[in-house]
Amino acid sequence: MKQKYISIIAVLLVAILMGIGIHYTQEFRFYNLESNDLFLYDGADILRKLQQVGGMSLLITSFLTQFMKIPLVGTCMVTVLYLCVAWVIWRILRKQAHGMVMAGFSLLPVAFLYLCLEHDYYRLQGHIAYLLMLFALWGYLSIPRNRLMLRLAVGTVLVPLLYVTAGSVAVAFALSACWVECLDRGFKGTITLAYPVVAGAMAFFWVSTSKVDHWETVLTPLMYYNWPTTYFFPLYAWGMIPFLWMIAWGLSKFSLNVSAKCFCMVSGVVLAFYLAGNIYGKVHSKNNYRFLQEQYWVEHEEWDALIETADRRQSTFYISYLNLALAKKGQLVQRFRQFNQQPYTKLMMYPHPIIKNGVSLQSDVYWAWGYIAAARQAAFDANLLTPGSCNPHHLKILVQTNLVLGAYQVAEKYIGWLEKTLFYRAWATDMRRFLHNPEAIRQDKLLGQMVASVPLTDKYIKYEGLGQDMEDILAVNPSQKVLSQFYEVYRWMEKEEKP
Numbered sequence: 001m002k003q004k005y006i007s008i009i010a011v012l013l014v015a016i017l018m019g020i021g022i023h024y025t026q027e028f029r030f031y032n033l034e035s036n037d038l039f040l041y042d043g044a045d046i047l048r049k050l051q052q053v054g055g056m057s058l059l060i061t062s063f064l065t066q067f068m069k070i071p072l073v074g075t076c077m078v079t080v081l082y083l084c085v086a087w088v089i090w091r092i093l094r095k096q097a098h099g100m101v102m103a104g105f106s107l108l109p110v111a112f113l114y115l116c117l118e119h120d121y122y123r124l125q126g127h128i129a130y131l132l133m134l135f136a137l138w139g140y141l142s143i144p145r146n147r148l149m150l151r152l153a154v155g156t157v158l159v160p161l162l163y164v165t166a167g168s169v170a171v172a173f174a175l176s177a178c179w180v181e182c183l184d185r186g187f188k189g190t191i192t193l194a195y196p197v198v199a200g201a202m203a204f205f206w207v208s209t210s211k212v213d214h215w216e217t218v219l220t221p222l223m224y225y226n227w228p229t230t231y232f233f234p235l236y237a238w239g240m241i242p243f244l245w246m247i248a249w250g251l252s253k254f255s256l257n258v259s260a261k262c263f264c265m266v267s268g269v270v271l272a273f274y275l276a277g278n279i280y281g282k283v284h285s286k287n288n289y290r291f292l293q294e295q296y297w298v299e300h301e302e303w304d305a306l307i308e309t310a311d312r313r314q315s316t317f318y319i320s321y322l323n324l325a326l327a328k329k330g331q332l333v334q335r336f337r338q339f340n341q342q343p344y345t346k347l348m349m350y351p352h353p354i355i356k357n358g359v360s361l362q363s364d365v366y367w368a369w370g371y372i373a374a375a376r377q378a379a380f381d382a383n384l385l386t387p388g389s390c391n392p393h394h395l396k397i398l399v400q401t402n403l404v405l406g407a408y409q410v411a412e413k414y415i416g417w418l419e420k421t422l423f424y425r426a427w428a429t430d431m432r433r434f435l436h437n438p439e440a441i442r443q444d445k446l447l448g449q450m451v452a453s454v455p456l457t458d459k460y461i462k463y464e465g466l467g468q469d470m471e472d473i474l475a476v477n478p479s480q481k482v483l484s485q486f487y488e489v490y491r492w493m494e495k496e497e498k499p
Helices: 002-035 043-050 055-069 073-093 105-116 125-141 148-166 169-208 215-219 233-251 258-283 286-299 303-308 316-328 332-338 356-369 372-384 392-404 408-418 425-434 438-443 445-451 466-476 481-497
Strands: none
Touching: 002 055, 002 073, 002 258, 002 286, 043 055, 055 073, 055 125, 055 148, 073 105, 073 125, 073 233, 105 125, 105 233, 105 258, 125 148, 125 169, 125 233, 148 169, 169 215, 169 233, 286 303, 286 316, 286 356, 303 316, 316 332, 316 356, 316 481, 332 481, 356 372, 356 392, 356 481, 372 392, 392 408, 392 425, 392 445, 408 425, 425 438, 438 445, 466 481
8 A cells, every 4th residue: 555655656746747847848839739730620621630641640639739728738738648658658568577667667758759849840649649559559468468369360450540540650569569579479479570561561552542642751750740850759759669678578587676676667767857858958949949939929919028038139030029029019119229130121020931930920010010911911821831720820810801901701711710619719700790891890999900001002912112011001000000110110220231
């Protein structure tokens, strides 16, 4: 009984430390995951996800990430997920090394899963798929050892089933199950080489039928990335299962006393936390994470947080959101020289506007100016570049800009999409009162201000150059305080740049 309480306390301590570390380092990444994979309560969209290779894991992930919009939910969800992964791995390993001796080492794959989050193009689907694979491996190893042919039949079925439901992680199952049998049975276990053969056959089928584009995608963790990557942390997590089984197999040959078992357990925990912390410090990009923070603060209009945490040495890469926050607080003209302002051509521009972060920034800045046509185009491009289905923030801008420009049918399309969500449904339904109702739009505090900002030259395109377009907007709406501050600073810096 005493040992049971000690185990519970140890698990709670690990969970608390894990949760604190995850929240401190990944809080804003969870908000970004929610924005990049909007879950639609729509039969056609759900069916589309399920029809993809690994569709079940994709659907589960998309459903869960929608709740990451709520503070702390992402942290709690991922912490519980990691604890489940560690628990299932321990249940697998104790089939070889009994007791708690391998409990600490079961956290090693979790360390590499955690490091996967540091890559912006990684999808949490890889985590869910990994957990599904572990459950399948646990079930497979639960079949009595002396029933090899039954294991062979079940394993042969599980490989394609995992491919369909979880994706390329089926390869990890095939290799792990084969390794376990060969290590345990010797030559007799080589019959389970059928698992990798079946996995290869399934990979050939998916590629030949164009369900998956590349061999690398269907055979490696690249399936769980939105863009090719050189980060190998998922592969390390995959490879840890055979490696840990070999350790468990070796330890099972010795008779360990309580002290030795405790040493192994504590050593595993310490090693897992050390690896996660040490490698995190080497691969973590403060700049990229800062951008995620600023995007969140802008979307929630937390201007003070953005200004108070700004680094006066920060480069053009981040100065645009800071300038927007200063303008919203009416401080841009007075304070812009306190920061590392770059050439005027980049004062409010992300240096690479063709990528998602760049057009996302532009849509926010242009919308705040009342630069309606440009804001709509940037929001459309940013939503098109969203890794998942849709981005709710960009959809909102598309709804509002199309209402302002009188494109009611287009606005209604985006309203319909948002009405299929859980957390944006009420906002979208409220926007319906503006459809085909220009008078209601003019009376609205925000939309009315934007309607007044539409220039007389042409409301649908920008063609006169940034400076002239800013003048056109201010000519029809001098009360555009945000834009007027940007324009004043723009002209000052333009004069300073000229020889």
